[in-house]
Amino acid sequence: MSRIGVKPTTSREIPLAGNSGRFRPHPELGAAVSLTWLYHFLRLGLACIFIYAGFIKLLDPRAFAHAIAQYDLIPETLLPLVAVGLPALELLAGFGLSFEVRGSLTLTALLLLIFLVILGFAVWHNLDIDCGCFTTDELDAQHSVKTAFWRDLIMIGAILFLYWRQRSRAPQNLWIVKIKTLLKGATK
Numbered sequence: 001m002s003r004i005g006v007k008p009t010t011s012r013e014i015p016l017a018g019n020s021g022r023f024r025p026h027p028e029l030g031a032a033v034s035l036t037w038l039y040h041f042l043r044l045g046l047a048c049i050f051i052y053a054g055f056i057k058l059l060d061p062r063a064f065a066h067a068i069a070q071y072d073l074i075p076e077t078l079l080p081l082v083a084v085g086l087p088a089l090e091l092l093a094g095f096g097l098s099f100e101v102r103g104s105l106t107l108t109a110l111l112l113l114i115f116l117v118i119l120g121f122a123v124w125h126n127l128d129i130d131c132g133c134f135t136t137d138e139l140d141a142q143h144s145v146k147t148a149f150w151r152d153l154i155m156i157g158a159i160l161f162l163y164w165r166q167r168s169r170a171p172q173n174l175w176i177v178k179i180k181t182l183l184k185g186a187t188k
Contacts, residue, residue, distance in 0.1 A: 039165040042158045047097035054090030067132025119149040
């Protein structure tokens, strides 16, 4: 018994990804797609770093307070507040970055700038202390501060890229590119 109205499909009628233009990105959109992937990779990478750093510090706030005290920049009465508040802000910034919450990129940038100033102070004064970035035994104390300073500079570069990409990937820009490609295809 055959079904009425059902047409058998042949291999010629099934579009394959290898020979169909629908599945390949347009050459003019290739750079935009790559930049979008890089944007998401950097955003999620920074989010993971901040979530991890905040979580580790909140597990042992006394050790983090000891690391902060080594810089001798904060009064002793404020150490407990900073030892809990700063990791909480890092967690907040990390989760905000991962979900693209407005303002989280700015919070992350401000935290990194504060860290850079403090680490720069430690490098300038040639302090032989633990940076307090992740765990107390993270790195050799002698090179910990310098390594953390350069790592934070790299993260600032990633933040600048994220700011630039947020501004350049406005929806109207993508529509303009799509309209241009459609017009080019219609004139050929």
